[in-house]
Amino acid sequence: MRRQTARLYLAALSKYCGSRLGKLLGVGCGNGEFLAEASLKGFDVSGLDVSADAVQTTNTLLGREVARCSTIERAGLPDHHFDVCVCGYVIEHTREPLEFLSEVHHVLKPDGVLLLVTAASGSRPVTLENALLRTGFRSVEMMTSASRVLVLARARVRRPRPLVSVIVPVHNEHRTVARLLETLTAKELTGADKEIIVVESNSNDGSRVDVLRFAGTPGVQIVLQDRPLGKGSAVRQGLRHARGDIILIQDADLEYEIDDYDSVIEPVRTFQCAVVLGSRHSGNGKIRVFADQWLLGLVFNSGHVILTGLFNLLYRQALKDPWTMYKVFRSDCLHNLKFECNRFNFDVELLAKLIRKGHTPLEVPVNYRSRSFKEGKKIRVISDPWTWVWACLKYRVVSPYGGDCTRRTENEMGDVPDTP
Incomplete structure (x- = not known):
């Protein structure tokens, strides 16, 4: 040398x-x-x-x-x-x-x-x-x-068992959040321990009271936001409090089943991969079936196909459900990544930057029951999809490191001979 x-x-x-x-x-x-x-x-x-x-x-x-x-x-x-x-x-x-x-x-x-x-x-x-x-x-x-x-x-320092940080963003989920947290606190994971980080965004329907009932519960950490800024903002704040080796994002609406945890965590826990997506896609294209709003269900399912095609084209993937809430990954995957999205477009930003960093997601089938807008669904049908499209395009081009290029290129290493 x-x-x-x-x-x-x-x-x-x-x-x-x-x-x-x-x-x-x-x-x-x-x-x-x-x-x-x-x-x-x-x-x-x-x-x-x-x-x-x-x-x-x-x-x-x-x-x-x-x-x-x-x-x-x-x-x-x-x-x-x-x-x-x-x-x-x-x-x-x-x-x-x-x-x-x-x-x-x-x-x-x-x-x-x-x-x-x-x-x-x-x-x-x-x-x-x-x-x-x-x-x-x-x-x-x-x-x-x-x-x-x-x-x-x-x-x-290695833990005897990996720790899974479950991040739960909560805003106006009075109908479901108490049941979710009761089920989640009772859930035993195979080969792993868990911590639960609940980020409550100053709900006006009593959800904060429901969440505070779990204050002092072993393994539960409650983070209170002064005002709602969106799911992305809540998840980002939860990530700042997470101590786990593995991160799992859990919505508070009971659309996904907690019994699927072991199947989505296992590939990450055993180092088969670093990123897992809990895929809702059953093969028939009908992820969302709204009994009382069939036309809206058709619109959502058609939009899913179009947006998935766009994402796969831009990021050279063959994913069936990149829009799933169930995203599980090793916490180290986030090292040096910079995030900025506050609403549901955070899901796009997160996955796009993990892929840009070099990780290939593994899709694992999960159970899913979509709730309707009458039951409290929060997506804005007109405006939110455009933010997803913009996020797909933006994060295909912008550095995932926010200007701090961790995977530096040959020019940034300087003109130094590669002498062993």
Whole structure:
């Protein structure tokens, strides 16, 4: 590695975690140029390499014994010892990448930082991100060029069971919210714990009183808004309070069945995918059947087909129900994403930005009973669909990071040689 490349990596590390120093481990330390630069910055450096010649060169360069000949799996390093671990072009040479990343996680302190560089050829960023999440990392950021991927991530403390944050936006749902929360608080999840975050938007039908009955219930957090700003605003505020590994958004109208939780959470919990959509599509195209408003049901179902076609065309997907309320995803998927929508167009913004970030949603069938407008449906038939169309178009073009491009491009990485 050249000194110029080493400085680039240190600059990326500094931007990610500030001026934090401490103990730094270089896995695949090579000729020691990176460790030398890191030492000059104030890090207490150590190194590993499988080449005895590289280890000797490193120790000679630094003038002391800082490196030894070993793999990280065989080095016998103490757990939770290092603040930073840097792995340059190593993971592609390991037989078991997950075992390698797990060992890196073990030697890092809680909230310790991993900087990993790998060749771009054959490396799918989302696959690499999923591997990092599976092995205990969070807050994953990537910078890509034509020949390499630079990854930054933090080691998190693993829970014995994943925590699911269920976010429930509530506004004028007096008819259903108490029943929903009673059912939800009693629900036991398979292989996971849950917290419930209820965001009540100053209803005028008694819903706030219904919600406050659950104040003090274990696992329930109540957030009160001064005024209603829309579902998107409520969900965004709920996200700010969520502590879970997995996020699930639950409307308060009982159109969806809580018994479907396990089936929509399971693929995310077991790392089969990062994003799940609970699909209401039964194959006959009739998602909404209003017994007393059949014409309106026809309009809604026809609109669903048209809008789904538009979304799939713009985002190169083959989804049946991108408009579903049931969206389940790993909380780390939201890292560095910026959201702005306040109404139902937030559902479009959320899904569009998750897809733009590289995630492919998995659709899982769920049960659904649509309520009519007489029963309290809140969608504005004339104005809301236009906001969805605009959101589809806007977020296909605008950066999902709000100007903070986490997946940076080759130009943003600078004209530095890609020298391992």
